[in-house]
Amino acid sequence: MLQLFKFKGGVKPATNKVQSVTLPIATAPLPSRLAVPLHQSIGGTPRPIVEVGDKVLKGQKIGEADGWISAAVHAPTSGTVIEVGLYPAAHPSGLTAATVVIEPDGEDRWIDRQPVDYASLEPEAVRELLREAGVVGLGGAVFPTHGKLTASKTVPMEEMVINGAECEPYITCDDLLMRERAEEVVRGAGVFRDLLRPKKVLIGIEDNKPEAAAAMTAAIKALGEAFKEFEVVVVPTRYPAGGAKQLIRVLTGKEVPASKRSTDLGVQCFNVATAYTAWRALAHGEPVISRLVTITGNVGEPRNWEVLIGTPMDELLRIGQPKPDTDGIIMGGPMMGFLVPDTKAPVVKATNCLIAHSPTLFPPKPPEMPCIRCGECARACPHELQPFEMYWFSRAKNFGKTQEYAIFDCIECGCCSFVCPSRIPLVQYFRFAKSEIWARERESQAAEGAKNRFEFKQLREEREKAEKAEKLAKAAAAQAAKKAAEALAAANAPETTVAEPAPDAPSAADAAKRATIEAAMERAKAQRAAAQPKNVDHLPPAVEQEIAEIDARQNQAVMANAAPDGEKNS
Amino acid sequence: MISALAIMALGAIILGAALGFASIKFKVHGNPLVEKIEGLLPQTQCGQCGFPGCHPYAEAIAKGEADINLCPPGGEEGVRKLADLLGREVKALNAEEKPKQVAVIDENTCIGCTLCIQACPVDAIVGAAKQLHIIIAQQCTGCELCLPPCPVECIAMVTIPETVDNWKWKYPVTEIRKAA
């Protein structure tokens, strides 16, 4: 039996998981339309590769990953693209985001799926396949999985942790996934194992999910010798035991600081649903177009559903039969989720749970009292921070101090707010402080860039001025020299007919002088040429593309005006 | 006697060398206060303070020749930071505070005269003679210096819209009086 470690802090809210585990997973009906946001993972926003009117097939790529840390996005069903533009996002801000809206044709026709034998491929190719299949962390952080599948060069991989803890109250999608599809989860974890080559694979499951643990143990046993380093470890139920760092701590005793990657400590962590989708992507050629979503809370039939990415939340919630006093939808769990401002927003890869919100289920927050420094929050904090100190400084907008108290180590798990006797929304203060610090960071970087460019421009202008003066002086000298040469030529012989600088100049000194003048003029010309089309090179591809687009539009406009126009080349 | 003198002399030489080395190695270039002040300025280089750029304004503040409330892009918060750094009183900004803006060129009106390119202090405008110019939004500081030189008035200032990427969590509102 593996020796378990403890993490400090944590809380034990009512789990409320039993309601949604009574029924097996069911497939949600095809919605009237699917709004697939392009940006569904950490990293670059994928570029849309379809246009309005395009017919797409189920699983067809509609968004191209942009950069290495990014993941492709696919059409969840076959149908017609009816919009590529801004659409309400599954985001606490309620703002819109770039989205491809597809009207299903009802046929649900797949692309030509091509299963691969990943074992025969180079690791690099497997990572590329996962990126193309849009496999991202489905525990909620949605970090592109392929970006986590490279072991540290210096530290050997010791443990790989598969996270089936699922500590948030109400959520049961991982539980049901492990119960019903344990084999594919284990096989998916096997893919990660083959890429990272850890000594041990530890599957952490909270002790309130014995059925899932049993199913996983049975699956590992059934798969035999190839999975002998796999072990299911039942961990005590305590929120947030399913936080990646907490689970790593519990299973291995290692503490991954905020400043380091877990691979630097020879450990890596994946969610069970991520492992499942990775296996589907490789062994079945199915990109990530659906996920399990727990629909629970104030509904008549709490249950887990296989839901297409892009399904509007309000439409999805309806199949759970929400009770009449439902007044909102929480995406995610009650500890870390958020009330969706616009319930039209679609289910995304990060959506593990929708909770119908009602005032009886989640009573309105009692009024906030002053902090009495009781330290409950510090005792509850799984990252061993001092939330009340961070709160004072966040409140006073003293952001430097919040960073001294390690605000960026905060994982926003909500334990501090949960226990606070003064009912202070601590986590909200920290989110506020963090986003202010990020904004300031962006601003100061922009200011730094602006300053550099300004100084460079000043330098350039000064140099240009100096060069101009020099050029004028040189020109005057050249004029004088030319005159002297002409006079000399006239006086000499008529063998050189033109007064152009001749190779056989009369004296070596003159030749040298002329050479410098020429060089200077050449330089000036080059400078002029370089100065004119200012900063059109070294542009980011997006800007270049924008220029090209605008040029095209302007060309059209100009053409419409039937006016002649110069060539464009940018 | 001699040895004592020698020891003293040796000590003097070593310490002198150490001091000399330190003065070269840790030499402070420029006026650190100016740099600190400049670090707080938004680097828009807009000249709204009456100085040709942020650095000259920082120098003027350091010398005590300029007030700290002359920088509209820095806003009230900028004034507060300067007051903090310099130990001066916080003053009201001597201009209206505007939301952050960027310049946008109307692509159908631009004649490609390059005048705005020359005016832009931070090289945020791209283009060549007789070609359409465009403004790199990420690099534009919103200084408005490109507006006056444009002969066809094709540049407009646009407030930066809030998106999912630049959205900020709001300050928690505690209506303590209402609570009872």
Next chain:
Amino acid sequence: MEFNTSPYLLKEASVQRVMLKVLLALLPGIAAYVWLFGPAILIHLALTTITALVGEALMLKVRRRPLGLFLPDLSAVVTAWLITLTFPPLVPWWLTVTATLFAIVIAKQLYGGLGQNPFNPAMIAFAVSIVSFPALMSQWPGTDGHFSSQLQVIFGLAPRLDGLTSATPLDAMKTALMLAGDSHSTSVSSILANPEVFGLVAGRGWEWVALAYLLGGVWLIQQRVITWHMPTAFIAGMVVISGALWLWQPATYASPLFHLLSGGSMLGAFFIVTDPVTGATTPRGKLLFAAGIGLLAYLIRVFGGYPDGVAFAVLLFNICVPLIDMYTQPPVFGMKDQ
């Protein structure tokens, strides 16, 4: 819908509940007090509770804070009870009332109310009173007080007879030792031999009240209202210094047990140093803070001019809290090796 954010679940916890538990934990001590010193304390408790609530309400009104939110938090009542329990039970009624008003109005509300006061209000009240009325603050009733006669003393209807009141055991011990001077004509053990004053170990009546506070305090720890750090460190601080001196000269210095069970030691250890608002917050800081108070309280009560030292020690360490907290920040998750 209002803009509210996760977590949407909250534990059943409130400032009121915390304060209520503190009040409940004080009940055994109060019961022992009444049993052994007569019911006079109850009159003071009633007076100070009303005074504290009225004072708090007035100040909240002046400061335009919602009464409905802050008055029921019971923090004023805790302050009132602590003041009452640290004062001699037979002081005139106006003294406890004034002291309570001072604590609530000046030491608490003028600093910004709940959570903002840097000094323990009850200890401020005690310090101000003992400096202003040293004689009144040093007289304690014997253990045979009758309610009616106590009542008359409190309301100034009867003269303050010496027979009714006596010095505290701590004071009696100090005076006896002082009278003996350097002559060593008496020793701690011979002084303690008087059971009329000193009971079994630390003062007739006192030791039982102290044990009742201990009981309430242990319950508070069990209820997670306070942590073990502060009481343990306070007791350790006091035991270390008193034990060292006692071992060195048992004739001149009383035993640690005497010190722990007399004066304000137990009340201080579990109810006063553990005030979260004015105390250190980090685990190591709590140990340092409370141990320092225990040590300093001993030094003041044994070598200083006042009958007890807990109040002054607490106030002195209240000033040091920001410094202590700053230097005892625990390492965050994953940074323990650095």
